Amino acid sequence: MSVRVLLVEPHPEDRLLLRQALEEQGYEVEEAADLPAALACLEQSAHSLVVVDIDVPGLDAVSFLQQVQKRQDPPRVLLLATGATRQEAVRALRFGAQDYITKPIDREEFIARARHALEYKSLFEEYQSKRLASEALNVELVASQQQIREYARQFEGSLADLSSSQLQLIQAEKMASLGRLVAGVAHEINTPIGVIHSNQDLLARSLAALQELVADLTPGPPTVKMQQVQQVLSNIMEVDRNACRRIIEIVKNLKNVARVDEEERKTFHVQEGLDSTLQLVNCEFKNRIRIEKDYGDVPPIEGFPNQINQVFLNLLINAGQAIEGPGVIQISTRQQNGNVVIRISDTGKGIPAEHLDKIFEPGFTTKGVGVGTGLGLAITWNIVKAHGGTIQVESTGGQGSVFTITLPAR
């Protein structure tokens, strides 16, 4: 490709000299003797280099440079100055002129400067095209970055779905295996405890019969020793009878909390579940925690009683663990806008504000290793959600927590 140079030079001798010098280098030269001609040439064709004499009448170096730079693919500009216009030339450098050369012109110097300006232009062009390429690349990069971000968001979504279904699976599996275990244990205990319970009664009957027989054999009032033995026997039998009743009650409640024979939806009252669950946790609370029940007249709800009992169990155990030393757990039930609202509040150590929005997340726990799985409240939340309800927590650090469960009435 040939190199086109525009030469703007009012002095014919200089013009000739410069033209020859340029043509010797193999450049194609276009000439303009005044400003209008120069501007017309610029307008008509593209140039790689403009050599312009600042002495061209009417020319202002800075505004000329601005004209040149407006062009697409602007040529480099080499200024010719005299001693008088040297200052202007220097100033023009700041406005994008490539270089300047002072008259009288040294041929060799001129050629060197012109070649230098052209080299600079080709370098600049190369730079420009590379810059464009890298800009295009950058655009692509940004686009793929956006795509990656979109993928990441999709992954996050499916990850959340996965972990929630995993949680549901764990919950279902846990409930099923807990149910099987509890039902199995309860069933195994039931027969021997039934026998012991029956034999307690049988012992009492036998003792009464024996006393009669002894009385028949030894007339007169019983001896002191005899009375003592009878007292001991009836005392321990009474204790055993009570112990037995308690075991029977526990077995019954175990079956209530994890009834495996009850998989279909049922209509039931939450109070029954609360009472059964309370009996279970009672031994853990003993005399340490006072339970205050305030049951309102609430309609039944529909769903899975064993799951709802699991919710109560989780919340009551948490409440019990939150209370260090003596404390109170209050349980109330109310009817509100077609819902059953159950509030379980404790006087425990409370939940720090920064944990409140995390406690229902699976895996979140503040309990030590082996104490909490971090699943209890997540399971609780899932069960309540599955029943079309909501669960909320309010807590003030050091002053206990309140869990409010709202379930739609049947």
Add this chain to the structure above:
Amino acid sequence: MPELGIPDFENQAHLMIVDDEEMVLTSIHSLLKLETNYRVDRYTDPVQALDQLRQNSVDLIIADYQMPSMDGIEFLAQVKNLQPEVTRILLTGYADKESAIRAINQANLFQYIQKPWDNSELLLIIRGGLEKRFLMKELREKISALDEAHNGLKEIQKRLLQAFV
């Protein structure tokens, strides 16, 4: 007219208890020994109990629901075929309640008793079952006596008619 009264079965009632758990047998047997004069046979295996029932009749059977070789409902259903008039009682665990209620129709049970049972209640149920059994027995005897008398009367009537005609 023959009269129906509460029969005295105290010294003639014959019971059978079937449970794979020896301790249950011992406990119920001990209760009955202390409180009644019933004769009580005990079996831990329902198959053996059925063999026995093919030869000798009993008045009342108590069977456990969950047994390894045969469940109580099936056992009592077979008892029903062998001896339809025996009073049948099922002993069930707490969780088996619903199946027990269904089984009442299937094996035509007199009652079911939940484990753990109450001795006084158990005694009452057994007494009631025996009462029913002996009333039925007596009723049957009286009916057949009536039938006999009726047939005798018919015979006499026939002879009278023959004598007159």
